[in-house]
Amino acid sequence: MASIYQARKDGGWTAQVNLGGKRRSKTFPKQADAKRWARQQEATIDTKGARVRTVDDTRLNDLIQCYLTECIDVTAISRSKESTIRHISELLGRARLSDLTVARYQDFAKERTAEGAGSTTIGQDLTYIHTILKTAGPLLDAPYESALGNYHAARRILSMSGKVTRSEERDRRPSDSELLQLREQWAKRRRVVPMWDITLFAISTAMRLSEITRIRWDDLDEDNRTVVIRDRKHPRSKKGNDQTVPLLCGPAVIGGETVDPIALIQRQVRTDAEIFPYDSGTISTSFTRGVAACGIEGLRFHDLRHDGVSRLFEAGYDIPQVSLVSGHESWSNLKRYTNLRPESLHRD
Template sequence: MADGIIAKSLLLSHGAHMASIEKRETQDGKTSYRVKVRLKGYPTQSETFERLTDAKKWAQQTESAIREGRHFKTVEAKRHTLAELIDRYTRDVLPGKKDGAHQAAQLAWWREQIGAYTLADITPALIVEHRDKLAAGETYRKTQRSPATVVRYMAALSHAFTIGVKEYQWLDDTPMRKVTKPKEPKGRVRFLSDDERARLMTACKESTSPLLYTVAVLALSTGARQGEVLGLTWDDIDLNRGRAILRDTKNGDTRAIHLSGHCLELLKELSKVRRIDTALLFPGNRHKHKPIDLRAHWEKALQAAKIEDFHFHDLRHSAASYLAMNGATLSEIAEVLGHKTLAMVKRYSHLSDAHVSGVVERMNQKIFG
């Protein structure tokens, strides 16, 4: 044999299948065993061992894994790195996702941290280690990340693994199944008191931006998100029926919001002086096809109104809170806000206690007199 190697072939029989083990001896007396597993319809698999017992064990395990459809998935997991998975997922999947830009940045962080590992070497323990580093701020801008932010980073990675399992078939299962997400704090409920609301609306009305007041009233009266309000076009507005269609929503669904009272009057006034060079209700000054940036004006209005710890999104919480305090049920609040489940609106349940107690009282009066 070449290179002074003497080969002797052995055959291991496993039912209808054959694994061949070739014993190799070098002139200096070293022995090795080269195994080849041949199963009809599958490519030949081979491996070399120093001990015959290890060679036999590998042959049996490999045959079983091939028959059960496990072997080649393991091979793929050893062949591809996490970086390759993230790159392919970023190219194939993210362009079609609404929040693709955010997820691309989150996946880039995972790629930088553990992208060099093969998929077979990405263990739950490794993910947990970097989850905790992310939360502690050890590897990312040296600042701690909130539990909600960490959950979003994990969700981005989890979906990439899911696609890797189901569509690319690079993994047999996702390691994320055994990783616990950080517990998120209860949803924030900050709403304007009557006095705060009056001060803030006055400040918005006196803003140097002629659009801030209308935007704030629209958000407060409908519970729509800032992005949903600013993305509205005149084609979405039906002033006669008092209705607007939100197309660019967080969950991707289209939903209608009702316009009434002061909000509807403001939009009717705005329609009289609307710009004809853009379809947007609230276009930017420089870029007419992009919504106006009201952040600076909003911050000045908050300062002028002397309101602390309040974000634009809290106008949505305020709208929901006012609905609860005025007798709306949780399902009605969910419908107004566009939530698919009641979980997100249960934070307002304590505000509707009077309504609930009234319902119970009327029921008891009816059946007991």
């Protein structure tokens, strides 16, 4: 049985294998490389004619660990996603990849249903499993193909039976009156977090909350009215996807006033490297509480991004121009964020 541990001095990963009384060890810069070497040693070295361990003993937990340490920046994912993956590990992680049959996936769905998870939530759980298999499987050189094929078969069966469904596309946009209610609510007392400024900025830029709290003063170009969003979310590139986006004045007009993102930035106190140096969880919680205090139903902070994208189209911008602002790769993804109001199509 191999032992994988992190070296204290250089931060590398050491793999140690004990086969037939002979101990072998080797240090690698990445944990995935250490695991791969250990499996190769155990699969190729025989002890009295029998292999001690083979690649077929790889478990889902091995892939989950690799996914969280090698495939993504775990500090950048939401607490909800990380918590879900940890729970998947508890329920299914000890299963060998060869044991991930169609029936095992169905049993997992039943377990989640018994815990109170809905069909959409279970569908998201399975999507995470799919991503882990596809990304960490090849990285660990693990036999994941059968588990992946069984996944697709199980998902089809669960979808046909209605036990797994996709999340519904949201079309919720805040009205001007709802936004002004929020402004009044937040104005009632002095707040550390400038919720109204952040709300206006989210609508006028169509940025995600995580992007808003990440942009820096150094990335702002006031002369060209642009800002660089570092490591912007991308379906394939998790790192290095930096995008320069325009800060447009005009598409968002709220309560008869034109929203200018540059003016909102200039109102912020320059005490930190980030323009909005606040915890995204705190902002999200404050927004939810403000919505509840105003008696507004079904409005989330992320709906502001939907609103921002829709306002751009209503202002006459075309698909490539809106994509440059929102960061969407394709129209199929962008249209999910587009909820035009019929009255906005009238032209003077």
